[in-house]
Amino acid sequence: MAAVTRGSFSALRRLLSQQYRRRCFRLQNFRPERTLHTPLFTCDRNLQMFSSRTLHTAAVSRGPIVQFKLSDIGEGIMEVTVKEWYVKEGDKVSQFDSICEVQSDKASVTITSRYDGVIKKLYYDVDATALVGKPLVDIETESGSEVIQEEDVVETPAMAREEHTHQEIKGHKTQATPAVRRLAMENNIKLSEVVGTGKDGRILKEDILNFLAKQTGAILPPTPFQEIQTPAPAPAPAATRPMSTPAVTKPPPTTPKPVFTGKDVTEPLKGFHKAMVKTMSAALKIPHFGYCDEVDLSRLVALRAELRSVAEGRGIKLSYMPFFIKAASLGLLHFPILNASVDEGCQNITYKASHNIGLAMDTNQGLLVPNVKNVQLLSVFEIAQELNRLQALGSAGQLGTSDLTGGTFTLSNIGSIGGTYAKPVILPPEVAIGALGKIQVLPRFGAGGQVIPVHIMKVSWSADHRIIDGATMCRFSNLWREYLENPASMVLDLK
Structure with missing residues (x-):
């Protein structure tokens, strides 16, 4: 009788649906005849049920193989570079598990799974170029899960995976x-x-x-966090300084090791390097007008020294860049043509309402230019908050597309690396850019004719000479310089 039951169940398992098979199991479990049989038959029946459930589980785990395609990331991107695989063939994945990280010419994004299943095939190697709309991986889905032929999910990470x-x-x-x-x-x-x-x-x-x-x-x-926080206390004498003070000291910079391969190496341009080729080729069509000046930052240096402890008490590192950016925004209110864009044929000009000021940033991935949105509505402290966020994401290689697009004006802080002057290249469709040199203590003549030490920074501007004349660039630079040389004057125009 046990053999007949096993044969019948096998036939039902092949013909009936998953839900109906479960009902069959429940009916067999509660058949009153089973209590009349000997313990030997009960053991045989338990073995039968164990075997049937094993077969049932194996049947559920097998389903159709889905080609997991690279979805449209946007911004007209048609190809990306595969930077890292988080899975390998044979790995089991669940919905929203990370599949791989890819890099476009604008940002790095993480591709996540839409299905539960097993990875059967990887279509690309690391550093290979993947095309939008083409398969990334094959996933053998579970037959019990709902399989919908949709494009993959794109995750733009804002923090470490x-x-x-x-x-x-x-x-x-x-x-x-x-x-x-x-x-x-x-x-x-x-x-x-x-x-x-x-x-x-x-x-x-x-x-x-x-x-x-x-x-x-x-x-x-x-x-409330910002309101409760109080400025950090003044540094204590060396004898009473807390033990945590040494943690503030910066580690010595690491010297990169020289690279010598002994042979020529040719490789295709990818990611941000490929984007730079496209952007700079477009910039070559713009006639650049250059203008340089120097700014006395002595008062700003003293002001920042007073405010730095206040900002640190609120958990924010305060550099000079928030002041440079805010001064630029105040100047753009008087010279809106510098916060404009022109079409490709230079037939129409669009004056931008928002001051989305970009900051050229040196990262491990190359030169990136994230921007602070709506600077005209932000305080210096709020700008510092946003810069801290962008710098953290840039260091981690996790800047999103929204951070890297939409800029209207750019500042390049080349002085953070070294150098005093630069010839910045305009980022189309913007029409102006500034390069800031390093701050140096140099001798200058004071009001009484005596030589005094002052903090000097060189600034180099480039403007689209098709629509911006030299006088406009000069007047904007003078106003920007006045705000920084007399930072108290910024208070009258802050919003």
Whole structure:
């Protein structure tokens, strides 16, 4: 009888659906006849059920093989470079698990899975070029899961991948409470673009509100965290200085090792290097007008020294760049033509309402130019907050597309590396750019004719000479210099 039962079950397993098979199991488990049989038959029946369930599990784990295609990342990007695989053939993946990291000519993005299943094939090697719309991997999905032929999910990480926790918001994995997730969804905000200020990078409600304010131009009151924080105390004498003070000292810079291969190496240009070829080729069509000047930053140096401890008490590192950027925005209010763009044929000019000021940043991936949005509506401290966020993402190689696009004016702080003068190249469709040299203590004549030490910085401007004349560039530079040489004058125009 046991053999008949096993044969019948095998036939039913092949012919009936998964749900009906489960019902059959329940009916067989509760058949009253089983209590009348001997213990030997019960053991045989248990063995039968164990074998049947094993076959059932194997049947569920096998499903159709889906070609997982690279979706349209946007911005007209048609190809990317595969930078790293997070899976290999034979690995089991779940929905929203990271598949690989790819790099376009604008940003790095992480591709995440839409299905539960097993990786059967990888279509590209590391550093290979993947095409939009072509398969990345083959995934053998589970037959019990719903298989929908859709394009893959693209995740733009805003923090380190290992800090992510599972969250179903358009494929992004972030740390946030359900209330914060709901607030982000209601305002159509991608959590991957928000940097969390909570413990372990957790995104707080205040982070969402601050991000929304930057997008809409609203001005929010300071958060309770900022109000409670007090300025850091003055440095204690050496005898009473706390033990944590040595942690502030910077480690000595590491000297890069020379590279000598002994033979010529030819490789294709990829990623940001390929983007630079395209951008600089377009910039070559622009007639550049150059203008240089020097700025006395002695008063600004003293002001920053006073405010730096206040900013550090709020958890923000305050450099000179927020002042340079804010002074540029105040100058653009008087010279809006420098915050404009022209079409390819130079037939129309568009005056930009927002001051999205870019900062040329040297990273391991090459030259990147993220921008601070709506500088005209931000305070110096808020600009410093945004710069801290962009610099953290740039160091981690995780700047998103929204951070790298939409710029209207650019400053290049070449002095942070070295040098005094530069000839900056305009980033189309922008029409002006400035390069800032290093700050030097140099001798200058004071009001009484005596020689005094002052903090001097050289600045080099480039403007699109098709629409900007030399006088306009000169007047803007003079106004920008006045704001920095007399930072108290900025208070009258701050908003």
